[in-house]
Amino acid sequence: MRLFLCRGLLLAGFGLLTFAAQAQTAAPTKTDSINIRRLYDEALLRGQSYDNLRHLTGRIGARLSGSPQAQQAVDWGKLTMEKLGLDRVYLQEVMVPHWVRGAKEKGEIKPAKGKGIELNVCALGGSVGTGGKLRAGVVEVKTWAELAALPAEKVKGKFVFFNRPMNPTYVETGRAYGEAGDQRRNGAIEAAKRGAVGALVRSLTLAHDDFPHTGTMRYDEQVAKLPAAALSTNGADQLSQLLKADPGLTFELEMSCETLPEVKSYNVVGEITGSKYPAEIITVGGHLDSWDLGQGAHDDGTGCVQSMEVLRLLKATGLRPERTVRAVLFMNEENGVRGGEKYAALAKATGEKHLAAMESDGGGFTPRGFSIEAPAAVVQHMQQWQPLFVPYFSGAFEAGHAGTDIGPLKDQAKALIGYRCDSQRYFDLHHTAADTFDKVNRRELELGGASMASLIYLLSKYGL
């Protein structure tokens, strides 16, 4: 145990010494075990995450950055934290993009002969509209190399249809999402470079169904901005099959989405001041904005209510943290990360000392553990606490990516921590109309909040 600490000091170097409160020992005690049990009991008996989520998803609903609902969510988040009797609740102003889907969104396969076949489509977030109906041939590719190898005349004037499925053999679905996501993000740019008129992208999910999944996309100022839409996986399979028999078919897309001027919005922040080391900050957060389809339940209403619940659990159990614990409802994770960037920039500007930051943005499913982005010695230091989490099935403490909103804090915090829950169902719902409250299980959600609170309690007690 002491060995871990020594290695931590050696590896982390001088930066560590600026923290006043280096823990002498971080080996968990029986008291820790009891206190963690108290946090879980409180969550399972009187947890408020689920009821808070019902309000956020049912009364406010989808809340894309810049929308009136996003502002309602800010007001609600602030009020909800104020009711917790925290030491401080405040807003951080941030300008955010304002993209709107518009009323028209329609896609149809037009076979050479016979009737058109309507497919469920949705504009990717940030896409330009089609300016009326856009009809063109379709060329299907599964890799960038395939696109590059196509003769110019096969692409020019057509829709490029990016149809590479997510890899179903990865047990952790996020890995499959990561690998397939380049099509959605860069499809319109690469299609434009080859003279296409639009991009159609297979939805990023391992489910076989009719929901199109939206999500961010990029443009490159050097090439034309093409409209880009997602097809459901069933729709993509159907289009692919029809193309084989009828390569001359066309696709008609109509989308009235557009980008409006930026809007003033906010991160919502609430904190409990540390009893011993108030200047050392532990952040825990999720993102308050969501895509405009569905209700933003698992993405990321769950992360918001769990982050607020961490503070409530600490208060309700009387476990006043020794370091300052701050819940942040970040604005604009989905299409800009402006809130996350603003939070880190303000922290830097004011010279705040950030011990660690935790993010919950993988859904509110049954807990697994934590993914830690930190030097190996810090990861090992935290792994001493694993045994405390095994009885709650949250004992997976692994090195890995933590989260998007806390990413900008990387150089300021000693550890970034991603709360990890079971990933099997997440991409079935992610960025679709199906991401609704009824998909969330009360106990899974509350257990997640308790897992997060337990690790924050240990961080606040022992430091890093």
Added chain:
Amino acid sequence: MRLFLCRGLLLAGFGLLTFAAQAQTAAPTKTDSINIRRLYDEALLRGQSYDNLRHLTGRIGARLSGSPQAQQAVDWGKLTMEKLGLDRVYLQEVMVPHWVRGAKEKGEIKPAKGKGIELNVCALGGSVGTGGKLRAGVVEVKTWAELAALPAEKVKGKFVFFNRPMNPTYVETGRAYGEAGDQRRNGAIEAAKRGAVGALVRSLTLAHDDFPHTGTMRYDEQVAKLPAAALSTNGADQLSQLLKADPGLTFELEMSCETLPEVKSYNVVGEITGSKYPAEIITVGGHLDSWDLGQGAHDDGTGCVQSMEVLRLLKATGLRPERTVRAVLFMNEENGVRGGEKYAALAKATGEKHLAAMESDGGGFTPRGFSIEAPAAVVQHMQQWQPLFVPYFSGAFEAGHAGTDIGPLKDQAKALIGYRCDSQRYFDLHHTAADTFDKVNRRELELGGASMASLIYLLSKYGL
């Protein structure tokens, strides 16, 4: 490792020596790791559990022992295994109880003043009917001690309302179910002993909703057989609240359920003969019968399709087992365990050598690991394989209860093994109209089949 084996030999004693094929080493090799990956790949790419379950739940549906649907399920199970090209597929005849719910099932609170309030009720399995409408006062208890302490006149002629909730603080919900289940099983007997006319039982679930949960109950030939019904948790809360304000209210119950003569039914068995030790048998099973509400999806259609999938995965990957692997679809787990008892009795009568038996009857949710009922040395022996399962989130190998249908094999098999998946959602659905196919996630189900096949592969290779 050898130490483990030696201790195994010492503890398990002579019985062990009757197995020809004691493994020299059970430490997993790189080949094992690769073969397990192949099993998972096959399951995730081409798994048939989900499609089989769709058929069983959608085309056949609920299949209580003795019902025409139970017979259809037997025929379907046999045909499905025959299509797998196994070495043997056969039926084991077994007589089963035949209880039917009947057309009438209604419960109503009758306040002293004002209109009646209808509650969702369902007869507990095996209950006698009410013979028309049965109206009586209600006395609520939460413990047996409370019931025993009540003066006789407070109970006589009334419904005893057993309203002890499941304990929400247990992380493993099965534990809470186990502790609260005595009310459902013994409520009618204890109520009868005190002169009551019926039993009303709070549903065994941690959810707050309107579904009543059925399940088995017992009678004692020494006392009257009282009708017994489950109330939903919302209904139970409502009745409890109204009773406080209006202790003189009455409850009217009408149920036309009855027990018919026993019916001939079957276990369905399919097997792959072991390539080296054909006489040593590893059983893997679930139960084919279900309660008559819902579709018997998570209880236990999932266990049936996973057990058959174990055989399919071994065949599809070419991993012919060294010991005989036998999938069993047990009949009548829910209200008699006749199939499980028959299976063990036949095994004993024919002198079969059973190495291990595995059961999947906790739902088709995301895998956790295995619960092992065996001497400590055998558990430790199997725990050597844990590291192979950690990448698949199935690494929890713990000593504990294995399963109801394989229970009768306890003295014949060296290890009984319960497949364990996440338990948070299970009792939301268990024994209700909500236990339907749409609650099952394809990947969670297929991952479970792969976990089970992987452990069976190791058992068939290394023995115990």
